[in-house]
Amino acid sequence: MTLVAGVAGQPIAHSLSPAIHGAWIAAAGLDAVYRAFGPADAEAFAGLVEEGRRGALRGLNVTAPFKAQALALADEASETARACGAANLLVFEDGRVRADSTDGLGLMAALAEQAPDLDVRGRPVVVLGAGGAARAAAAALKAAGAEVGVLNRTVERARTLADDLGVAVVDADATGEAVLVVNALSVPPAIDLAALRDDAVLMDMTYRPLVTGFLAEGRARGLTTVDGLAMLIGQARPSFRALFGVEPPDVDVRAAALAALGEAT
The missing domain is CATH 3.40.50.720 (NAD(P)-binding Rossmann-like Domain)
Structure with missing residues (x-):
């Protein structure tokens, strides 16, 4: 069964997370996809989290404006997420939602x-x-x-x-x-x-x-x-481990992200 994960935010079209995680998924040969989700509002984001509770999603990275709501919707949260008052990672397992923050x-x-x-x-x-x-x-x-x-x-x-x-x-x-x-x-x-x-x-x-x-x-x-791209990749590594249960492969995801960004350096 294909594992489905992704990043949720609004707006979301600019996100480089699918390029980063997609490169790792391909290199690891996983039966998985990582998508961008753009809930229109807080209600729609809550609905997306409920899909995760029902088993349709393995997990989500979360970006603005839903990070505080992500923490509030979780059943359990890491000490880091609680300290930040926000979560950028939700993992769904057996109907429960676990929140963490990998930004730091x-x-x-x-x-x-x-x-x-x-x-x-x-x-x-x-x-x-x-x-x-x-x-x-x-x-x-x-x-x-x-x-x-x-x-x-x-x-x-x-x-x-x-x-x-x-x-x-x-x-x-x-x-x-x-x-x-x-x-x-x-x-x-x-x-x-x-x-x-x-x-x-x-x-x-x-x-x-x-x-x-x-x-x-x-x-x-x-x-x-x-630069912020180094941070984005840095927070994605522990997210990938939590979402897919394997280490990120040793591939140049920065190059993939820069290609998606339209920059060469």
Whole structure:
């Protein structure tokens, strides 16, 4: 019987997850498919989860705007998902829904790959934003031993995140001391890159475009940069294991994702 899994979000046509998981499925020779699902609204997403409960789906990766709802609909959730207040992975088994968040694993994997000399332990890092992506980043970096500061235009949202996760709220001046600045906003950040330390690392959780203006400006300053595609692939690896029960094969899924993205580098 063909295993059916996929990614659910709205909009979803831009997602590179089918290209990534599809490449692994093909390389592993699995009788499986990984599809994009675009529920129109919360009610439709809840219906999709019910299909999973009935056995029609093995599991789902979940993206905006359904991550918080995914956690709320689950019967059980990992400590990480609860800390983030959101889930990007649902696994269906025997009528039950298990929620997890692999975004933090993806972030740390991306840093290890593209900024291998960075050590955040005991050092200041700044996360820009206070939404679900920022929560995942802050939780993962705190777990890695970093001194995490959250910077957001709406201070009250930053304070809520900080109180939930036990991190700090900071102002723009804090970026000047940070060894890592992570953009978890859906818009270009308004920070002065000229004020950053010369060995700072910049990461953007967005992957469209692959080299955002934030990363391009950082590269022009000679800073190490980490792109959102590396994070997407990093979070997909544990998702693939959970969904299909096997290790992702050693194939170049970044090339497959770049082809789908329409970029060559």
